[in-house]
Amino acid sequence: MSLVPYREESLILDDPTSQSLIIVNPTSGTLSYFRQIDPDHLNDRSRPPATSIATFICPQCGTEIDATNCRTIPNHSDHRRSRSGSESISSSSRINLPGRYFQLLQKQHQHTNSISLSDTLDHKETSSSGFFIPPDLFIPGYFHKFFKTLSLLGNGARGSVYKVVHKIGDTDLGVFALKKIPIGNDMVWFQKCIREVKALSALTHKSANLITYNHVWLEMDDSCGLVRTADGTSEAGVGKIPCLFILQQFCEGGNLEDCILRDVFDKFPDLAPIDERKQRFRMKRKEKMEHLGSRRVGLNTRQIISILRDISRGLHELHDIGLIHRDLKPSNCLLLQKFNKEAYNSAEDIEDCFPTIVIGDLGESQMEGESRTATGATGTLEFTAPEVIIPGSGGQKSLRKDYNEYTFSADLYSLGMICYFIVFAELPFQTQLSISELKINIKNFQFNKKEMIEKHKRLKLKPIDLKIFDIMESLLSPNVARRPRAKDVEKFLDQMLLSSTVDDDRIFEEREEMTEAPQESFVSIMDADDCIPISDYPLALPQREEKENEHSRETSNQQRSIKIMIPIFFLTAFILNFSESHTYLNYLTLFLIGFSIRGTATDNHLILSILGIIFLFLITGKIYLRPN
Numbered sequence: 001m002s003l004v005p006y007r008e009e010s011l012i013l014d015d016p017t018s019q020s021l022i023i024v025n026p027t028s029g030t031l032s033y034f035r036q037i038d039p040d041h042l043n044d045r046s047r048p049p050a051t052s053i054a055t056f057i058c059p060q061c062g063t064e065i066d067a068t069n070c071r072t073i074p075n076h077s078d079h080r081r082s083r084s085g086s087e088s089i090s091s092s093s094r095i096n097l098p099g100r101y102f103q104l105l106q107k108q109h110q111h112t113n114s115i116s117l118s119d120t121l122d123h124k125e126t127s128s129s130g131f132f133i134p135p136d137l138f139i140p141g142y143f144h145k146f147f148k149t150l151s152l153l154g155n156g157a158r159g160s161v162y163k164v165v166h167k168i169g170d171t172d173l174g175v176f177a178l179k180k181i182p183i184g185n186d187m188v189w190f191q192k193c194i195r196e197v198k199a200l201s202a203l204t205h206k207s208a209n210l211i212t213y214n215h216v217w218l219e220m221d222d223s224c225g226l227v228r229t230a231d232g233t234s235e236a237g238v239g240k241i242p243c244l245f246i247l248q249q250f251c252e253g254g255n256l257e258d259c260i261l262r263d264v265f266d267k268f269p270d271l272a273p274i275d276e277r278k279q280r281f282r283m284k285r286k287e288k289m290e291h292l293g294s295r296r297v298g299l300n301t302r303q304i305i306s307i308l309r310d311i312s313r314g315l316h317e318l319h320d321i322g323l324i325h326r327d328l329k330p331s332n333c334l335l336l337q338k339f340n341k342e343a344y345n346s347a348e349d350i351e352d353c354f355p356t357i358v359i360g361d362l363g364e365s366q367m368e369g370e371s372r373t374a375t376g377a378t379g380t381l382e383f384t385a386p387e388v389i390i391p392g393s394g395g396q397k398s399l400r401k402d403y404n405e406y407t408f409s410a411d412l413y414s415l416g417m418i419c420y421f422i423v424f425a426e427l428p429f430q431t432q433l434s435i436s437e438l439k440i441n442i443k444n445f446q447f448n449k450k451e452m453i454e455k456h457k458r459l460k461l462k463p464i465d466l467k468i469f470d471i472m473e474s475l476l477s478p479n480v481a482r483r484p485r486a487k488d489v490e491k492f493l494d495q496m497l498l499s500s501t502v503d504d505d506r507i508f509e510e511r512e513e514m515t516e517a518p519q520e521s522f523v524s525i526m527d528a529d530d531c532i533p534i535s536d537y538p539l540a541l542p543q544r545e546e547k548e549n550e551h552s553r554e555t556s557n558q559q560r561s562i563k564i565m566i567p568i569f570f571l572t573a574f575i576l577n578f579s580e581s582h583t584y585l586n587y588l589t590l591f592l593i594g595f596s597i598r599g600t601a602t603d604n605h606l607i608l609s610i611l612g613i614i615f616l617f618l619i620t621g622k623i624y625l626r627p628n
Ligand SMILES: Nc1ncnc2c1ncn2[C@@H]1O[C@H](COP(=O)(O)OP(=O)(O)OP(=O)(O)O)[C@@H](O)[C@H]1O
Pocket: 153, 154, 155, 156, 157, 158, 159, 160, 161, 177, 179, 211, 248, 249, 250, 251, 252, 254, 255, 327, 331, 332, 334, 360, 361
């Protein structure tokens, strides 16, 4: 038995023989009992080894003991953030609630409800309302008993997302995002909405780049979201209908679309909250004073790589379990921490240059090989791969199967479009197009790398590694077979990160100022001995690029030599024609000139040309200086 001081002046009594411990809190006079969990059940990578104190859980509700005295064991993302030092740890992980926690809470609540008279009345109300959903699937009062709404985070096509705090009595236990989807009496709609939860339940471990789902339940609630009166109080009783509640990890940094437009490119400054506008104004004034007024906007190379790598990791995990996301777009990519421009731009550590991104909203996802429903519904058009777009305006249904099934490659195309968006803060399509025009534009879209590099320079964005354009080109290829797999993109980006340094941005800037093929030296960096050869990746774009450069260099050299050689050739033929002596010198000259014309673009062929000209002079000298 050991005695260890714990937080708030409490003590831990540890008994290794019974694999249990008791926390004694003399101030509140409470005793809490924890039992050690079976090490075989530790399939969660984020958990510490079985000997750690964090492997003790409450046998009743499954809550883990707080191992680090107010802090839980940091997972991948917390770890990244703590090094940047910019934010405190995520609110939802303040208490490490295990997967079963909310289910146990729900069971407990249902049990209490069944013996509570008022709640029974509620229950009757539900069952008498004639909805198709069996009444025992509803958990009346669960939301209002255990959650408090803090704000509306956003509205999607299916429902609204709220920032909520989970509370028991007066104790706040963490902040979560809660998606509320009105179901009404529509069974098909219900089945569709529940897909999101089913999809994520296929994941057996906690993923660093996929949103974590905590709980899902059905409850009667207001159909029209959070309604507030002028004095800020909630308006009740707008008509209750069955709603699906999906509780998930709260992502403090919001979505990638807003972050890129608002925080990175300073677009729509008028929509920003007043405090933010004031701060921006102060920053701009400071920049002006420091003569930094013309500072370039956009993300730097490491930030772009960090974003793409997080998304491709998430995709890789989804694809590994056979799931196709189908609606990958910036507003479905969520930032675990707020993007603080100054702090992240100046981060020395590569891992700290952008907040961790998780992929959310699996509402459109499907299993690979599963037939898509032929309703014409796709994800968001601009991010949809051309091969899965159903022609037409989307209104009429065709009897003919004029669409392709979704594949993993369709998700990779969406990743390419996300890459385009984070680089340029816009999409390659005009904004005012009708649906059918947009579909045509998407089908005809061809990524032209050269034009995009020009565009990037013209917009005076922060210099970036030109390999980013190679990645975009292959991901946005209309040819499905040419698109790399998520795993390949992840590997390739890992490699790029390994070989990139903080100084790279300066190097790219200098290179951009030089007009001559700037990417060549980067290719040589990637080909260095300590790197994995690019040929190991299916995304071996730089090699192809190098070959193309070599080929064009060769062609232009040949053209130049032909231009020089043609007049010399005619001159030789003319002289030979009038020469009476057909010496070996004449023939040697012809041979050398001919050889240099058909020769490859090497320095040797220049030497041969010069030799040819010398011989030519010798012959002419021989002819004209010949004694009669
Ligand atoms: N877990 C979360 N944490 C923080 N904010 C979130 C979370 N989930 C969603 N949001 C915010 O709520 C918004 C709406 O999310 P939702 O998934 O319902 O719709 P969407 O993806 O924006 O649109 P659509 O439904 O058309 O695909 C998001 O854009 C995001 O800003």
